[in-house]
Amino acid sequence: MAYVAVKGGERAIDNAHAWLAEDRRGDPAVAEIGTDQIAEQLGRAVDRVMAEGSLYDRELAALAIKQAQGDLIEAAFLLRAYRTTLPRFAYSRPVDTAAMQIRRRISAVFKDLPGGQVLGPTYDYTHRLLDFALAAGGQPPPAPEAPADDMRMPRVSDILGHEGLIERDGAPDGEPGDLTREPLAFPAGRDLRLQALARGDEGFLLALGYSTQRGWGGTHPFVGEIRLGEVSVEIEPPELGFAIDIGDMTLTECQMVNQFAGSKTVPPQFTRGYGLAFGHAERKAMAMALVDRAMRAEELGEDVKAPAQNIEFVLYHSDNIEATGFVEHLKLPHYVDFQSELETVRRMRADAMRMQEAAE
């Protein structure tokens, strides 16, 4: 049921959308924003919309942000709707984050790891003071450069793994499930959990990750490593019979390292949570890694007590497109539903009053 079913609704909707378009444009005396400006200068918003829209395309995400007036969940919704119009050509080969072209790579547990601590373009260590010079605009000076040795940057998990003190990645085989093809079913394997987390709402995952730090399913986390940079995407088209690169994409990866007391079958060691997100999305990757580890509680023989450890709870509520759909549908007309509820409440009240009168 929608307003169009009501006489006069159609015109009201058209007029409302016309006003929305004008409202979106804002004061015509102010220059209109270009999607290229959004893609270039609001990159973190674009990254978030790509991640939660689960579609890597900077131009489309920028357009969605413009169309949604900067409402990032609405923008992600637009991307999700758009993707349903396109055919699926292929699955990529798993990206190799060890071969990433590194822009940033830090570890909070090893100072002197091979490849070193590379800060990259980060907000860390800024003072979070508003920069009024930015309001005036202007060209920043070019970023300094330094000789780049050809040092490899092994993932920190591969370095510590050699001593057996940290759990390994596990077998690299098996065909992963795909949430976009089959509805979510439980128990959900780690493949499905990671897919859901990668497209999950950053705010929801941040809050859940935070809750684990505060004791709701404590995991004693350390940032083993965060890396940001570009990886190549490879597919193997059947008509070619060999793998080809189709381009690069920017990813943020987080290896969270967690204390683990051991169990009957596993000696004490560090366990791991994993985060991987489209774009430069450190908070998202970290939150994802915390929640990934929390959801492994049952697998590792820990008590499942906290919300972040409850796989069903997390996976059913992490998708902000589904969440916003269900919450926001409440504002659509429920006239008939409500009318029937009204009848019911009236009848119950009448019954209750009759009972009371009879008792007196």
Place this chain on the structure above:
Amino acid sequence: MKTDDTAARRHWMSVLARASADDMRRCLADCPPLPDHVTLRGPETGLVMTRGRAGGGGAAFNLGEMTVTRCTVRSGGQIGHAYVAGRDGGHAELAARIDAALQDPALHDALHRNVVARLAQEQAAARAEAARRAAATRVQFFTMATMR
């Protein structure tokens, strides 16, 4: 196709996928014109579901989709293919035409020199610049120096 040929073709396809249509047109200006072609498929835009691995090296999982545009052409006796990230049909078509032409021994050398090698060099230079910027943000710990 022989292994060496496959490796060479993989290389030029990756270079063409990372270039823009404008980049390719600029380089083609110094080459004999590309032969006429017939478009067999596309250009059409679709999706690739990208994958990661749990922990970086474990079991695969589906990370999210990306847009990709593909095109297949025939020019001369060669079939050219392209799959390029994004939604630029012109990019995919041009990449497919160059892929076909590069398989023609008569055209290969000039195209490889003026287009593939030049674009590969530009892409390597861009990567090197990013690496130098990253290197400038590498933390130099002085602890060891002062302890000596």
